[in-house]
Amino acid sequence: MRSSPYWPVIRHTTLRRILPGFAVSSLGDGMAVVAVGWLAIELAPAADRGVWVALAAAAYTLPGAVGALLLGRLLRRRGPARLAGWDAALRAGALGAIPVLHAFGALGIQGYVALLAVSSVLHSWGQAGVYTLIARLLPERDHLAGNAVLSGVGSLATVAGPPLATLLIGFGGPAAVLAVDATTFLVLAVTFLVAVDRDAVPEPEGDSASRATGFAVIRRIPALSGLLALSFVFFFLFGPVYVALPLHVSDDLGASASVLAAYYSAFGIGAVPGSVLTGFLGRWRSWPTTVGIVIGFGALMLPLGLGAPTAVSLVCFGAAGLLWPPYSSLSTALFQRSAPSALLPEVLAASSAVRVLSVPLGTALGGPLVAGLGAAGALRLSGAGIALVGLAAAAAPALRAARTRREPACPSRSDRES
Incomplete structure (x- = not known):
């Protein structure tokens, strides 16, 4: 156990206080995946249910990207524990209002979507706060293991949360699930705002009062801008799966x-060992490993659209789930080690905003793709596109080096005068 890469994470005093609250909150979020859409179905007019379910799902995530873009001036100098705590407190308050209003018969579909949107405004900053804490509390060699622990907790929640939500909906309805979710976020808020000693989180050296935004920092560092572009396209191309897979199964x-x-379930089950294995990748070169994951993920998606037997495509989809946590943890670790420590919350919030936007945009593209290519065709295009993007990212360094070698050196002054 002591030789495990996870030992420094588990034995860290401050992280031991954070992880139970994070686990409880992740389980609540795993339950909310089912409840958010189900309550929208109950509240929306029958003729417009599809539209309102989509709006509810978007409201639970997309405002986080808006908050990352608009609230930087207000939040950029705040400590990471405060950012995570404020996000959890806002989630607890807004989500907690939903079952209260529902119990009094005062909750309409418009108010429901509005409360979901309010609950997620600070989420990109909250995520940035959590991973900034990992970066500041642990030495660089342990960042990947710390990220993997958080990813593993989230993966377990995606497996356990939906069945628990189904049971609770049977007894108390979807509003009861959101009441539980709000309570779990309250636990997380107390954890960050009360249980984490401010003196336990070291402040970065140097002046942290820079006015540079997270996106400005990312643009100045080619490795980060390239990684963010890769992540955006990867998640964007995965978005159509949420539309195509249900139609592929049914039609x-x-x-x-x-x-x-x-x-x-296969995807979630695969993600659990993927999270465990991630911590052992610390000695692998981060960029080639990250690109290799994208290529492998795309290749594993292809059987879903190529008519493979259901058992084979289930195994491949589960194997794709195995690769999902390593990509998330490795890419976050690259940001943690490449961005200036004082500006890390802004950088991570910008990265989170891009990721939050990419999947819904890809999901929106899924409708036209399925209409034009069919569900299987959309799945083929998604898998092939992801693999090709990974191959292009793998070839990019060699192409840049070759272009640099071909470019003639700038002539010296004496050469120009002669």
Whole structure:
């Protein structure tokens, strides 16, 4: 156990206080994945249910990107524990208002979507605060293991949360699930705002009062701008899967919802060991490993659209889930080690905003793709596109080096005069 890369994370005094609250909150979020859409179905007019379900799902995530863009001047100098705590407190308050209003019969679909949107305004900053804490509390060699622990907790929540939500919906309805979710965020807020000693989080050396935004910092560092572009395209191309996979199961396979649930469960089950294995990748070169994950992920997506037997495509989708946590943890570790420590919250918030936007944009593209290519065609395009983007990213350093070698050196002054 002591030789495990996770030992320094588990034995760290401050992180031992944070992790239980983070685990409880992640479980609540895993339950909310089911409840958010289900309550929208109950509240929306029958003729417009599809639209309102989509709006509710978007409201639970997208405002975080807006908050990252608009609240930088207000939040950029705040400590990471405060950022994470404020995000959790806002989530607890806004989500907690939903079951209260519902119990009094005062909750309409418009108010429901508005409260979901309010709850997520600070989420990019909250995520930035959590991973900035990891970067400041642990030495650089342990950043990947710290990220993997958080990713592993989230993966377990995606497996356990939906079944628990289903049971609770049967007893108290979806509003009861959101009440539980709000309570878990309250636990997390107390953890960050009360249980984390400010003196335990070291401040970065140097002047932290820079007015540079996270995006400005990323633009100045080619490695980060390239990684952010890769992440955006990767998640954007994965977005259509959320539209194409359900239609592929129902229309192409003629199967029931249980088969669709099996795909998502396989992905989540694969993500759990993927999170565990991530901590052991610390000695691997980060950029080639990250690019290799993108190529492998795209290749594993292809059987879903190529007519492979259901059992084979389930195994491949689970194997893709195995690669998801390492990509997230490795890419975050690259930001943690490349960005200036004083500006790390801004940089991570900008990165989170881009990721939050990319998947919904890709999901929106899924409708036209399925209409034009069919569900299987959309899945093929998604997998092939992801693999090709990974191959292009792998070839990019060699192409830049070759271009540099071909460019003639700038002539000296004496050469120009002669």
